[in-house]
Amino acid sequence: MPDVVSQPRLLLRRLHGLMAGGGAAEDRLGQVVRLIAQNMVAEVCSIYLVRAGGVLELFATEGLKAEAVHRTRMQFGEGLVGLVAERALPLNISEAPQHPRFSYRPETGEDLYHSFLGVPIMRTGRVAGVLVVQNVTPRRYQSEEVEALQTIAMVIAELVGSTELVDPEELSEDALATGAPVTLDGMKLVEGVALGNAVFHVPQVKITRTVADDIDAERVRLEDAIAQMRLQLEEMIEHPDLAHGGEHREVLETYRMFAYDQGWQDKMRDAVSSGLTADAAVNRVQLDTRARMMKIRDPYLRERASDFDDLAGRLIRIIQGASEEDDRKLKEDSILIARSVGPAELMDYDRRLLKGIVLEEGSATSHMTIVARAMGVPVLGRVSGLLEHVEPGELVVVDTESQHVFVRPGEDVVETYRQAIRDRARLLAEYEAERTLSAETLDGTSVTLLMNAGLTADLASLDATGAEGIGLFRTEFQFMVASTLPKVEEQTRIYSAALDAARERPVVFRTLDIGGDKQVPFLPRDEEENPAMGWRAIRVALDRPALLRYQLRALLYAAAGRTLHVMFPMIAEVAEFRACRKILQKEIERLDGLGKEPPARVFVGCMLEVPSLAWQLDALLKEVDFLSIGTNDLMQFFFACDRSSPRLAGRYDLLAPSVLTFLRGVVASCNAANVPVTLCGEMGGRPLEAMALVGLGLRRISTSPTSIGPVKRMIRTLNLDELRVFLDARLDSTDHSIRDSLIHFARDHGIKI
Ligand code: PEP
Ligand code: MG
Numbered sequence: 001m002p003d004v005v006s007q008p009r010l011l012l013r014r015l016h017g018l019m020a021g022g023g024a025a026e027d028r029l030g031q032v033v034r035l036i037a038q039n040m041v042a043e044v045c046s047i048y049l050v051r052a053g054g055v056l057e058l059f060a061t062e063g064l065k066a067e068a069v070h071r072t073r074m075q076f077g078e079g080l081v082g083l084v085a086e087r088a089l090p091l092n093i094s095e096a097p098q099h100p101r102f103s104y105r106p107e108t109g110e111d112l113y114h115s116f117l118g119v120p121i122m123r124t125g126r127v128a129g130v131l132v133v134q135n136v137t138p139r140r141y142q143s144e145e146v147e148a149l150q151t152i153a154m155v156i157a158e159l160v161g162s163t164e165l166v167d168p169e170e171l172s173e174d175a176l177a178t179g180a181p182v183t184l185d186g187m188k189l190v191e192g193v194a195l196g197n198a199v200f201h202v203p204q205v206k207i208t209r210t211v212a213d214d215i216d217a218e219r220v221r222l223e224d225a226i227a228q229m230r231l232q233l234e235e236m237i238e239h240p241d242l243a244h245g246g247e248h249r250e251v252l253e254t255y256r257m258f259a260y261d262q263g264w265q266d267k268m269r270d271a272v273s274s275g276l277t278a279d280a281a282v283n284r285v286q287l288d289t290r291a292r293m294m295k296i297r298d299p300y301l302r303e304r305a306s307d308f309d310d311l312a313g314r315l316i317r318i319i320q321g322a323s324e325e326d327d328r329k330l331k332e333d334s335i336l337i338a339r340s341v342g343p344a345e346l347m348d349y350d351r352r353l354l355k356g357i358v359l360e361e362g363s364a365t366s367h368m369t370i371v372a373r374a375m376g377v378p379v380l381g382r383v384s385g386l387l388e389h390v391e392p393g394e395l396v397v398v399d400t401e402s403q404h405v406f407v408r409p410g411e412d413v414v415e416t417y418r419q420a421i422r423d424r425a426r427l428l429a430e431y432e433a434e435r436t437l438s439a440e441t442l443d444g445t446s447v448t449l450l451m452n453a454g455l456t457a458d459l460a461s462l463d464a465t466g467a468e469g470i471g472l473f474r475t476e477f478q479f480m481v482a483s484t485l486p487k488v489e490e491q492t493r494i495y496s497a498a499l500d501a502a503r504e505r506p507v508v509f510r511t512l513d514i515g516g517d518k519q520v521p522f523l524p525r526d527e528e529e530n531p532a533m534g535w536r537a538i539r540v541a542l543d544r545p546a547l548l549r550y551q552l553r554a555l556l557y558a559a560a561g562r563t564l565h566v567m568f569p570m571i572a573e574v575a576e577f578r579a580c581r582k583i584l585q586k587e588i589e590r591l592d593g594l595g596k597e598p599p600a601r602v603f604v605g606c607m608l609e610v611p612s613l614a615w616q617l618d619a620l621l622k623e624v625d626f627l628s629i630g631t632n633d634l635m636q637f638f639f640a641c642d643r644s645s646p647r648l649a650g651r652y653d654l655l656a657p658s659v660l661t662f663l664r665g666v667v668a669s670c671n672a673a674n675v676p677v678t679l680c681g682e683m684g685g686r687p688l689e690a691m692a693l694v695g696l697g698l699r700r701i702s703t704s705p706t707s708i709g710p711v712k713r714m715i716r717t718l719n720l721d722e723l724r725v726f727l728d729a730r731l732d733s734t735d736h737s738i739r740d741s742l743i744h745f746a747r748d749h750g751i752k753i
Pocket of ligand 2: 569630633
């Protein structure tokens with residue numbers, strides 16, 4: 001076993017001694033690589049440091065040709081060393097020359113070496129360099145060796161920070177020299193536009209001392225900090241803002257579970273025993289945890305890496321005695337910049353000052369995204385190279401529509417977005433002022449506008465928008481943020497809160513639409529080729545009826561003495577609806593048997609999301625109390641066109657005559673059967689589309705809170721008779737779309753779309 005694994009403390013001491021010694025920094029670096037190579041039993045050990053322009057330069061090597069030092073240079077992302085820097089994660093491979101990213105540099109002579117282990121040298125949350133060991137014999141390094149090299153990289157980071165190896169001026173000048181505007185691409189996580197100054201979220205990883213002088217004292221520091229961190233979390237959970245439960249609370253509770261994770265604590269204790277200071281130990285373990293979690297294919301579990309980042313950051317701040325307030329100081333109009341943010345950390349920020357979030361990582365299913373959405377803060381994720389391109393305090397514009405972040409934007413861009421933000425704010429204020437106006441056309445036809453919700457935080461919008469109820473309550477969100485299956489009582493509490501917030505207004509609860517792309521941590525899953533058409537929603541529920549039964553039970557409890565609306569998603573045939581209804585009936589009978597108060601009334605409906613159901617519509621309408629058209633799914637199956645594929649986003653138009661004819665038929669059948677029909681897909685939230693739908697006979701639309709104002713305004717300027725005639729004349733056409741002619745119609749008739 002290499003010394004580095006068997007006697008880590010000894011190596012750390014020697015490294016520390018070398019660094020503290022005299023002589024030119026470059027010479028010391030040379031001695032460092034020799035010492036590491038010896039201890040790791042590696043033929044090669046090299047250190048690459050970041051220079052101006054994000055270039056990685058070979059600064060010291062044992063084993064590669066000496067003339068390559070200061071000559072071998074590569075960009076982030078270039079070659080294996082560049083890959084380590086780009087991902088800020090270790091790379092451990094047995095056959096380096098066969099790796100697709102291997103880039104051969106003849107001046108180094110490295111083609112002799114097969115195995116490669118590279119770890120990032122991190123300083124203040126950024127990659128400052130890469131430490132590499134290589135061996136001739138192909139082998140994968142053991143996890144203990146990877147961990148040891150990460151520890152060594154931390155010690156080197158200290159050396160880099162305290163010497164003149166790379167002039168700090170060079171890097172900061174470089175940042176200023178890049179003063180030119182940069183536009184980076186990302187992925188929309190929470191919709192919106194924001195403009196403000198960059199605030200970095202990672203103050204925590206400034207480890208100034210890595211090697212412990214007194215290991216016992218470091219142990220005490222670590223234990224005290226763990227105890228204090230738990231106390232902080234308990235206080236957050238007990239905070240009055242969270243007293244009523246909801247997703248925030250669930251997130252924190254999952255989080256608390258991590259804070260008590262025995263494996264995590266043991267690793268930190270071991271790291272202290274190996275000779276690190278308490279804060280360096282936390283950081284080391286975190287680097288390792290992150291690297292392991294990044295390898296997990298499951299996006300849900302991978303996202304939990306940021307929960308651990310959050311906790312580790314908290315611990316380090318406690319150990320270093322930094323106050324939360326110091327770190328979390330936002331100024332007016334701040335844009336948070338980070339590799340990732342934990343959900344609890346996000347809740348520490350002042351919502352009024354936080355205008356937007358830009359991340360290098362992040363996914364649509366992360367806890368953080370759900371919390372940010374509830375806070376109403378736009379988020380752009382997956383922006384690669386973000387931390388390299390932004391400096392604290394710089395102006396940043398986030399636009400999730402175009403999925404861009406503009407760093408140091410030019411005056412014209414700033415002015416355009418300032419104007420857009422002003423217009424948006426003014427418009428929102430206007431819509432809010434109009435919330436009490438009725439959604440009635442000029443010729444006196446009323447349209448019912450309802451709201452889509454999924455988080456308890458959304459419920460506040462019910463009053464602000466003037467919606468007549470909740471037309472779609474997506475119950476799965478609560479399940480997606482929980483680490484274990486939410487208990488019946490927990491579910492009851494959430495559904496009850498929704499009914500309370502709605503007061504007399506209806507709330508249509510949709511039973512779980514999980515599976516497919518909406519994964520929950522507690523269900524087994526297979527990799528499916530077509531998750532949207534796979535084992536999801538009611539297909540899961542009918543195969544695992546207990547899940548549905550408990551949910552229905554919770555809904556019945558929550559609605560005791562009140563009106564309950566339940567609907568089932570992804571129903572493809574009447575028989576499926578009947579099977580669901582039978583389960584509901586059994587739960588109602590069970591309630592009766594227990595002598596519990598039942599709901600005053602129960603309305604049962606289903607969603608039309610699978611085209612096959614349209615061919616059994618007449619039979620279905622005899623059995624349902626209401627129908628809801630989910631155009632998001634329905635239209636992806638109608639056109640056989642994946643709703644989440646960016647390449648296909650503009651391929652088909654929902655204002656195609658085929659779509660409108662189909663929907664007209666569905667609405668007409670429902671109206672003839674006297675069954676209320678609502679459209680709850682995104683389509684109904686766009687004023688032009690909503691205009692066409694109302695023209696076809698639709699009278700109920702359920703949409704996101706922000707769309708209610710614009711749709712209502714359109715309705716109040718609409719004359720239905722003229723529109724009907726106009727549509728009748730166009731639905732037989734075989735054009736790709738009638739969008740343009742509808743726009744002209746709206747303009748000619750003064751309809752606000
Ligand atoms: C739909 O498919 O239109 C719908 C409302 O459901 P979701 O977007 O939750 O799949
Ligand atoms: Mg759907």
